[in-house]
Amino acid sequence: MSDDEQTPSTTGGPAGGPTGGTPAGPQPEEIRFFGTSWVDHSGTYTLRRIGLAVGSLAAAVAACFVLRFAYQGLAIANVGGIVNMLVVLMFAVCSAIAFRKTWEGFGRRPTDPAREESLRSLKAIGFIGSLLAYCARCFVEAPGEKLRRAEYDTARAQYEKRRGTRTGNPAARKKPKRR
Template identity: 45%
Template sequence: MSTPQTQRPQPDPIRFYGTSWVDHTRGYGARRFALGLGASLLAALGILGLKLGYNGLTLSQSASWLRILVIVAFAGCTAMAFTRAMRGWTRPRPSAGEDEAAFRSIKIIGFVGILLAYALRSAVEAPGERMRRLDHEAAVEQYERLTSKRSRNPSRRAGRAGAGARRR
């Protein structure tokens, strides 16, 4: 029986970038610029939509406390969504599964914050690139360490074979 040959670790693809983030090829810079610009435009459209909604509240002559509550809710959710998105692309989260489900409604309400975070992160690198790069480099380093080691000293192997032959 032979042991299966381990292959060099492959990088994980990032949405919209594939694996071009590894060596910055295949239009990586142009793609980063276009996606950052697109996220900025979508954030501006989102702000416009929120402004139209607020104008609807004003025209309906709703109570001033309700208008203030809506502004505070959208501003708070936008700020939380922005910070969580930026932190998520630079540092690992310990329990991402449960945490993401709990903050889903905040992310939906604060969609402008997520779009702004994506646009700002795209100005520096692909969102999530730092985390993927650290993981990939650690996996490659471990692979190199495991494949470069010799499991046994070749001179001892020859000695054992000779010793085994003498015992017979």
């Protein structure tokens, strides 16, 4: 076998049963920057939330400075008041839409992926709104934690329900004693 190929695992896995450290049942989905620490708020969860809030706010402030320099460039170029107003209006509207769509994305999965894809460029223009949504959400929870927690709890409840209603292997049952 070459270095690129993986050696077969003898410890188990999806086909070989549960591994030693992995509990049975559904596993929590990872959140960017948090991994699965959002499940029990373990480790450096709080510090990560604070760091993400500060980092996204700092990035939004830096982006505002960059946009200010771009606006000053338009003023130096003397393109006219209507163009300046349109640029400011465009960034304000795009940022508001990006904030709203990002905030909604923390609470539910998109119903129409094609529409989300078509809004990608608008969200890129309004990136300041997305950064501010991340900052604001970090004060409440990890971005997307509520959605993933609801999905994980539902999956765990369904797993426990299925697991509890099983009767087991009929061949392994003890036969009742006859009198």
